[in-house]
Amino acid sequence: MDIATRVQYREKIGLFLGDVFVVTLSLWLSSIIRNTSFPSGVEFLNFIAPFLYVAPVWFLLFVIGGLYEGQTLVTKRKMPKAIAVVQSINIIITIVYFYLFSSYNLAQATPKTILVLYAAISISLLFVWRLYVFRFLSEGRRIKALLIASGHELIELKDEINNNPRYPFIFEKTIDLDMVDFIDKSDIGEYDVVVVESQHAKARKLLSSVYHELFLNKGKNYLDFVDLYEEVFKRIPLSSLSYQWFLGNISVVEKKVYDSIKRIMDIVLSLILAIPLILLYPFVALAIKLEDKGEVFITQTRLGERGEIIDIKKFRSMTGNKDGVWIGEEGSLKVTKVGSFLRKSRIDELPQIISILKGDSSLVGPRADLKGLSERLMLEIPYYEARYIVKPGLSGWAQVTQEGLPPQSVDETKLRLSYDLYYIKHRSILLDLIIALKTIKTLSMRVGV
Secondary structure, eight states: OOHHHHHHHHHHHHHHHHHHHHHHHHHHHHHHHHHTSOOOHHHHHHHHGGGGGTHHHHHHHHHHTTTTSOOOHHHHHHHHHHHHHHHHHHHHHHHHIIIIIOSSOTTTTSOHHHHHHHHHHHHHHHHHIIIIIHHHHHOOOOEEEEEEEOSHHHHHHHHHHHTOTTSSEEEEEEEETTTOSOOOHHHHOSOSEEEEOTTSTTHHHHHGGGHHHHHSOTTOEEEEHHHHHHHHHSSOOGGGOOHHHHHHHOOOSOOHHHHHHHHHHHHHHHHHHHHHHHHHHHHHHHHHHHHHOOOSEEEEEEEOGGGOEEEEEEEOOBSOOOTTOOTTSTTOOOBOHHHHHHHHHTGGGGGGHHHHHHTSSEEESSOOOBHHHHHHHHHHSTTGGGGGGSOOEEEOHHHHHSOSSSOOSHHHHHHHHHHHHHHHHHOOHHHHHHHHHHHHHHHHTTOOO
């Protein structure tokens, strides 16, 4: 297990134990304030007993809300909003539970005042715990590290590691392989951790002179740049891609057990999703017709697995349908008022379950591109066709990791590709489940992807 993975496991365990303590402390303080007295041990156990039935849902929502994701600088900036939203939903669920499903009387055993106090105290304490206490506990002596890599991803990794004390090392020196023609032994110095982009075209030549210092010194911890970048950002650094990387990391062999389980899940869940599709269809069709009298559905020609042509249906959300148009280009299509709501709620995607039931696509996987657009992108982005190794999906790793609109440019599409390749490399039932939970989170916060 590498350093980044160890950090993430330790972090998740620490966060969970701290959250359990904070939630328990919040209930205890709420009881003290409400009853103006300190409860005995037995009294407090009796008090929290009814909450134990709903507590697992609380922590499940912590997971769905992304509170146990790696605490990168980006996720830290989102933390206050995530805590407020998740805890607000938890309070609503708790109220519903006590009113409808619990034998305990909300007005007697768990007064409304308790829940109001708990909401205020728990959100405040979670802020303090997550943003200050955990960071303080995580800080310690950071060992010196050397980074030997290239491209803008070198800067990305350096900034993330150096500005985030969750990592046990700090890059005190970087060497850009594209900017040097020789590496001297004095450049290596006394660094405890050395991160090297070993697959770089110039790496073998440049590192040959310092081979002993880098790889045979027992005092050094050697890490591969691509592996560390992947663990930190959960995407593949595109500048490091080569045909050798694909041969070593991307399997085109069918995973029979995984594929069979995934197909069963696709069918079962698609049949369940057919229920809201049938119920919503009359209202969606009426709204679309009232706005501009246009067609209710659109059929788009897209690329599926192995580049095969597939047709998918969606509720129409734009003023028309045209292959390969970037939003923002002259003459591009516009999203209708009804379409804006359909997109934010993802209702426009529901008719795609027809394609899933046919086996052309899946619930989880890289998003299928319009045929015309994909042909353009394959010409402009190296290795872009690799994302068609697997079936496209209704929701994917790139969609749940990136927020906002679909890619609006080639550069944004490159970023999406880096996430798609990460999914293809690591695809599994567990990762599919994580994507499904993140999709639920996205929908609950009404963020269009």
